[in-house]
Each structure stands twice: as structure tokens, then as C-alpha cells.
Amino acid sequence: MRPRLDALLRTTTFRLALVQAGVVLAFVVAMLVYVYFATVGQLIRDSNVLADQEYATLERAYAEGGMRRLNQEVVERAARQGPFLYVLAESNGVVVTGDFQQLPAAPRETPERVDFSFERVDENGEPVRGRASGRVGRLINGPILLVARDLGDSAIIAGRITQVLWTVAIVGLIVSIVSGLLAATQAARRAEALSNTAREVMAGDMTRRAPVRGVGDEFDELAEAMNAMLDRLERLMNTTRTAGDAIAHDLRSPLTRFKQKIENALDAPPDTDADREALRKAVDEADRLLNMFSAVLKLARVETASNWRLQRVDASEILRELAEFYEPAAEEQGLTLRAQVQDGLVVRGEHGLFTQAVSNLIENALKYTPSGGNVEVRALRRPDGRIEIDVLDDGPGVPPAERDRVLERFVRLETARSTPGVGLGLSLVAAVARLHQGGLHLRDGLSNGDKTGLGAALVLPAAA
Amino acid sequence: MRVLLVEDDLDMAESLKASLAADSHEVDHAGDGELGESMALNGAYDVIVLDRMLPKKQGVSIVRDLRGKGVSTPVLILSALHDEDHRIEGLNAGANDYLGKPFSTRELLARVRSLWHGRDLGPATRLQVGDLEMDLLARTVKRDGKKLDLQPREFRLLEYLMRHAGQTVTRKMLLENVWDYHFDPQTNVIDVHISRLRSKIDRDFAQTLLHTVRGSGYRLEG
Numbered sequence: 001m002r003p004r005l006d007a008l009l010r011t012t013t014f015r016l017a018l019v020q021a022g023v024v025l026a027f028v029v030a031m032l033v034y035v036y037f038a039t040v041g042q043l044i045r046d047s048n049v050l051a052d053q054e055y056a057t058l059e060r061a062y063a064e065g066g067m068r069r070l071n072q073e074v075v076e077r078a079a080r081q082g083p084f085l086y087v088l089a090e091s092n093g094v095v096v097t098g099d100f101q102q103l104p105a106a107p108r109e110t111p112e113r114v115d116f117s118f119e120r121v122d123e124n125g126e127p128v129r130g131r132a133s134g135r136v137g138r139l140i141n142g143p144i145l146l147v148a149r150d151l152g153d154s155a156i157i158a159g160r161i162t163q164v165l166w167t168v169a170i171v172g173l174i175v176s177i178v179s180g181l182l183a184a185t186q187a188a189r190r191a192e193a194l195s196n197t198a199r200e201v202m203a204g205d206m207t208r209r210a211p212v213r214g215v216g217d218e219f220d221e222l223a224e225a226m227n228a229m230l231d232r233l234e235r236l237m238n239t240t241r242t243a244g245d246a247i248a249h250d251l252r253s254p255l256t257r258f259k260q261k262i263e264n265a266l267d268a269p270p271d272t273d274a275d276r277e278a279l280r281k282a283v284d285e286a287d288r289l290l291n292m293f294s295a296v297l298k299l300a301r302v303e304t305a306s307n308w309r310l311q312r313v314d315a316s317e318i319l320r321e322l323a324e325f326y327e328p329a330a331e332e333q334g335l336t337l338r339a340q341v342q343d344g345l346v347v348r349g350e351h352g353l354f355t356q357a358v359s360n361l362i363e364n365a366l367k368y369t370p371s372g373g374n375v376e377v378r379a380l381r382r383p384d385g386r387i388e389i390d391v392l393d394d395g396p397g398v399p400p401a402e403r404d405r406v407l408e409r410f411v412r413l414e415t416a417r418s419t420p421g422v423g424l425g426l427s428l429v430a431a432v433a434r435l436h437q438g439g440l441h442l443r444d445g446l447s448n449g450d451k452t453g454l455g456a457a458l459v460l461p462a463a464a
Numbered sequence: 465m466r467v468l469l470v471e472d473d474l475d476m477a478e479s480l481k482a483s484l485a486a487d488s489h490e491v492d493h494a495g496d497g498e499l500g501e502s503m504a505l506n507g508a509y510d511v512i513v514l515d516r517m518l519p520k521k522q523g524v525s526i527v528r529d530l531r532g533k534g535v536s537t538p539v540l541i542l543s544a545l546h547d548e549d550h551r552i553e554g555l556n557a558g559a560n561d562y563l564g565k566p567f568s569t570r571e572l573l574a575r576v577r578s579l580w581h582g583r584d585l586g587p588a589t590r591l592q593v594g595d596l597e598m599d600l601l602a603r604t605v606k607r608d609g610k611k612l613d614l615q616p617r618e619f620r621l622l623e624y625l626m627r628h629a630g631q632t633v634t635r636k637m638l639l640e641n642v643w644d645y646h647f648d649p650q651t652n653v654i655d656v657h658i659s660r661l662r663s664k665i666d667r668d669f670a671q672t673l674l675h676t677v678r679g680s681g682y683r684l685e686g
Contacts (some may be wrong), residue, residue: 280679283568321643324617325643325645325653328653329653332656350548351548356646356647359645363650367650367651
């Protein structure tokens, strides 16, 4: 439990909860101060004004009628049991008359403000504690006069208000700390789920995924991003694993042919022309092997390297040039190659990879379409703003169930075994599409009697 | 001609030396970048063949420094790194040609010859091979005084072949220099373009100018 608590105390969320509690506390204190001065402070100020007026009245009575008159006034007023409290004392401080037998403060020459607590006995003989605020001063020739106002009920109200405010402050502080702690625990638990997933994946279980609650908060976003990353990693790991097997498998036949051709040449009696031909064929096989390796390396680089520089690429121009480039070859094969390309299609991409991807699609279509067939290159801006490049043929097509599979590397359908190639062309196009944040989709192509050819759609984001 | 080969892989260097020598070039070999550069500065070479990744000094820096010192010997960079960015970097540094590994020896020999041959052509406005004439300003082609009608791309293809007349030009060189494509088409598309061009320039004439060099490429010869 202890380490978890320590960990919780270190979390950002917990610190934020503390900060929040601090802010609540500061606010409550500020409010207390304000309310105190607005209530209790105002009461005291009002009392003081009244006490000052009463003091002035008595001062005037003393000026008019001397000590005797003042004494009389004080006695009368004190007897009325009003809100005011009076004390009249000799210049030496000995009390002459008034509500108390003692002065709460020794006066100076100038009248000053006093604020004191007192205790006296009420009409019923009960001792009453109270607070009073007023003025004390020395009159001409020495007598001391104190006039104060009993703060009475208002002091009690002010005390209550203060007490309530303190209660609110303490409860608020506790609530904010507890809610902060709960939030922190919750957040810590979700962060822990994410790190657990990461640990399990590191331990070798590539199929683990972070839990997504479906509330769409930032933890869900983080979990989804992490899961997408893990999906990609898993796919890359799988392709690496299967590609290794596939390379080993696919290399076997050209290497065997290569070896056979050289062995045959060595075994047969020397014959310059035949040897030369055998060596030439061996060189062709070696070229095929090198091409396969180049294709594998290129595919790996497209899939894993991140340093491709994507820039504006004029797709319309490249597509028209490619169509023009392949048109004579198509004609030679007895095919019709047509291009319907909208103007001004600009994709964000890498020039060389884009050109190669589209040329792979065109070559694929030319390779599998029998003589007399049609191949069409179409390019348009879709309503969603993306650019779609379709290469359609009316050849034998690919059954819908096989379409995903032929995008995987080294996969060649049985029907394609007789044609040259290594089964990386479409994988490369798919990888190029992913690199460009687009996609390659295989679907029906041009119809040809009761059959339908293959359509490859390369969908890429348009350049900004 | 004298060729300087800068290549650190000794097996490859030996086989390239043998091939270049068999093609009647005189070859000097340097096994690292620094030695290669000092030999390039001090020897009179007609063509330099330079590996890109070398010990001590990289091929691209060597070209840049040689060009900075006024050495204008044609340089062909050989490299396993041959994406557009790498080629641009090499060519911008001052290399005249860039060949990706793996390459065929025939390809390399064709490019070495073409570098040497092509370097003094300058900005000619007329090219002539046998009775075939090309006017680059008027953009017309005549054979035996008879005007031939070529498509713009066929014109560029023929121009490239004429500029390298007498040499073997590989399919890859045509792809790179005429179309600026840097991938290997799996189809015979280049052969088809050549055969169309051939039908235009050779069909009605007794002497054949455009020859196929088996296993390598093509040669235009008067």
C-alpha cells in the first residue's frame, strides 16, 4: 500500500488536487476577511459613530454645567439601561459613577478609541459578558469620561457568521482534498493500466492492448494512439517474420536454376556458344535475384524509414507521362491503354515513389490482361478532396476473397505463377500508399463479357 | 583512357579493375577516400569512378572538394544509396553520373565510356551520325536529306543516342536520362520504344544505324 501511496503523492494529478485545495483555502480566507469587515467591522464603526456623538453631547453638558451636570447626565443615562455604557472618573482614575467600577483603559490627554470586553450583572442578577466599543478621554480640568456601545447581539451574529465561514472553509478544504485524491487515484489507475500494457508488450505479448473505456477522455485518446502504434508494430513484426520465410522460400528456385545452369555448363563438353548462352542465362537469374533483393530492400525502406521528404507532386503530369510511356508496350501486346486524367491533381508525396507505385499498377494490369483487352488509367479529385488514381483492366481479375491477400508481400496467386515477377509489386504500392497517408484498394475493374477485371484504386491526400 | 577507381571493397575493386582493363582502360585503384582524393588531384585521369561510402572520406565530399579545387574530371558515383535525394546530393556535389548498386558491369562500362565521350560535346546545335542529322534548334531530323517525323519523346531518345553514338547505351541509362525514371520496369517497354524509333529511322534505308547489343542495350552507329 505504502509504495502506491508514495507513487500517488508524486503524481501530477495529486499535485493539481493540492493546488486546487490551496486555491479553495485562499478564497475562503479572503471571503472570511471580507465578510468579517463587512459585518462585524461595520457594526463596530457604526457603534463608534454613535458613541462619539454621545461623548460629544456629554462633553457639551460638562462645558455648560460643570462636573455636577455631567455627573447627573451620566447617572441618568446609565440608569436607562440603553445600549450605551458610561464611566465617569476623577482625574486620578477613581470612578465616580457609571456602569463599571473600573476603567477598562487609562486615558491619555486626547480622547481615544477603546474596544473592550466586560462583564456586568443584568436586571435579573445574571452576569452578562459582552463586548463594547467607544471612546475614552480626559475632559478639561481632569475628569475622565468613557462612552461605549455594547455590541451585544451584533457581536453574537458576527461571531456566528465567522464560525460558519470557518466551518465552510474547513469542509471545503477537506472536500477538495478528498475529491482531488479520488481523481488522482482514478487517473493513476488508468495510467497504471497503460504502463501495464506497455510492460506486457515488452515482455513479449504483442497482442496486448490498452483498455479503452469509451468515454473519449484524454486517457482514451492516449490508449487509442498506443493501440494504433502497437497494431502497426505488430504488423511490421509479422511482415518481417513472414517476409524472412518468404524470401528464403522464393530464393530457392532462382538459386537452384542458377546453380543448375552453371553445373550443366561445367558438365557438358566445352562448347563456346553453348557455354556463353548458359552463362548469359545464369547472369539473367542473378539479375532476377538482385532485383528481388532490391525490391525487398526498397519495400523495407518505404515501410520503416521516416526520412522521406513529401512535397507537392503533379500527379496529372506524371500519370499522363506514364500512360504515354507504356502506351507503345501495351499496343505491342495487343492491348488498348487509355488515360482519363483530370487537370491539376497535386498530391503530397515523394516523386520517385509515387511514379513507381503507379507504374507498378500499370505494369500489373498490362501483365495480366490478355491480348485484345483494355487498360484504363483514371485520376480524379474525389468529393472528399482526396485524389483517386484508378488502374482498371478487363483481364481475369482477382476473386474478392483474395484481394486483401495479394497485397501481402510475396503472395502470388496460382494463376500468376507462370508470369515473371516476385509478388512485391502490389505490396510496394500498398506501402507507398500508407507512407502517403492513403490507401490501395482492389475492386472490380472493367467488365469483359460475363467476367470482370481488376481495378486498383490508389487514394492519396491532395497537397495543401 | 585512364580511370581512377576509388573503392574500399577489395573483391569488387579487383573485378571492376579487370573489367575496365578488359575494356582497354588503364586503371589505378585507391582503397580509401583520402588516398583517392590525393590521387585524383595528382594524376591525370580521364574518368573517376568513386564509391560513395568510403573509409576516411566520403565520396560526396571528395567530389565537392575536387570541384572546389577546379578538377573537372568526369566523376561517376557508385552507391548502394540511390534514392532521389541521394542522387541529387551526389550530382549537386559535382558528380556527372550516379549508378546504384547492384549494377551490372556492362552498365558501368557503358556509363564510363559515355562520360568520357560526352564531356567535350558542348552545346552543339547539330548532331550527325552517318547520314542521320538532327537539328536541335529547328527540332528536325533528316536522314539522307529526307525529313523524319518524330514524336517529342522519340526526338529526345534519338538525341540521347546520337550524343552517345558509337557507345553502348543501356536500358537503364535511357530510362534515367530520357524519362527520368529510376525504377526497373518489369516489361520490355524500353525495347518497344526503341523498336518504334528504329522503324522510323532505319526502315526505309539500306544501312541500319540503331543496333541492339545483346544483353546490354543499344548502340547508334553510322
